[in-house]
Amino acid sequence: MARLADVARKAGVSVATASRALVRPEMVAERTRQRVRDAAIELGFRYHPSAQALATGRSRLLALLVPDLTNPFYAPIIAGAQRAAEGSGNDLLVVVTEESPERERLLIDRLRDRVDGFLAIAPRGASSLFTSLDVPLVLVDRRVRGVPSVVVDTPGGLGELGAHLAELGHRRIAYLGGPRGSWADPRRLEGLQRGLAHEVIAFGPLPPTFEAGSDIVDELLASECTAAVAYNSALFLGLLYRLAQLGVQVPEALSVCCADNLAGLGLAVPEATALHVPAEEAGSTAVEMVLATVDGRSPEPRHRSVPVQLVIGKTTAMPR
Known part of the structure; x- marks a missing residue:
């Protein structure tokens, strides 16, 4: 196995210069740097990460x-x-x-x-x-x-989503919230409520799971809300699943939408009204x-x- 000294000898430089050429190339002239690199490639030399960390103070x-x-x-x-x-x-x-x-x-x-x-x-x-x-x-x-x-601006997007629902004529909107203690959850609720003439009924805190979305449906239907917004895709999928089981038509009987769209992962409905989150x-x-x-x-x-x-x-x- 080739050593740094072998690379230095072949390149015609000192061991210290060879080390700098491989680890701190900006400190070495271009021609010298290239000679050291060519020698390292020819000898099959690889600089060990721990040695590089010692030389640069960086582990990468x-x-x-x-x-x-x-x-x-x-x-x-x-x-x-x-x-x-x-x-x-x-x-x-x-x-x-x-x-x-x-x-x-x-x-x-x-x-x-x-x-x-x-x-x-x-x-x-x-x-x-x-x-x-x-x-x-x-x-x-x-x-x-x-x-x-x-920070992903989900609250701003939920403001747009609330405006979309209000423009359709929804005046009583359910928000299926996130987990207890979530930093994002109250901000998403505030975004949905912001500046519009509609009432938002908050359900939760809820675990961000498929089961929680399914389990909340009976309470949601009893609330007389005409639209529902889910905190995440897992809640949204559970909601859709239970609504289908009960024969509740979407969107005819209830409009539903989601605060994130993870369709790219196969975890959401591609044609759902949702926020595309980058x-x-x-x-x-x-x-x-x-x-x-x-x-x-x-x-x-x-x-x-x-x-x-x-x-x-x-x-x-x-x-x-």
Whole structure:
């Protein structure tokens, strides 16, 4: 197996110069850099990541903290973050926190010397965990004062969705809410209520699951609402399933829509009225922001908003 000294000898440079050419190429003249690279390729030499970390102070590794791997909303965020990390010469480590503040802190303490920075999807829990950290960190889909973040503008999209339903003539709209303690849930409800002459009846907090969407249907039908908006695709699918079982026609008897459209993952109805959420963009933007922090630059702006798009489908209509 070739060593760095072998590469240096073949390239006609010192070991220190060979190391800089491979790890800090901007510090070495182009012709020298190319000779070292050619020698490394010819000898089949690969610079060990731990040696590179020692030389540069960078591991080229980022950690993404996620509550779990069952929520379909997280998958495109992870995909976008991974693509952005790899595109910038970094790797991404995905770590499951199980929505435990103790585990989040433990994982950050354990990994802080192994990774360059953190991205965190933390929809619930105290803000104090993140404000007290002294590591490069960007929050995804949650805003905490003093901590860089990228947030999907679902509340703004729900304002448009509420306007769409009001324009159709709906005056009593149900909101099937998210889990207890969710940072996003009250903001989504506020967006749906904003500035329109309709009444919003909130159901919840509800687990963001198929079963919860199915189980709430009887109570929903008794409320005399003419339209319903689900917090996420899982609730929405459970709602549709139970309505079909009961023979309730959509949208003739009840208009239904969803705060996120994950049809691309096969987890929603492609023709549903829903918000198109560019979750991959949120993930990639978060990586760009944390890398700026790692490089000693403050990401500007520190809080970024990713717009959503209202897609009007066939699950909403004028009330009867």
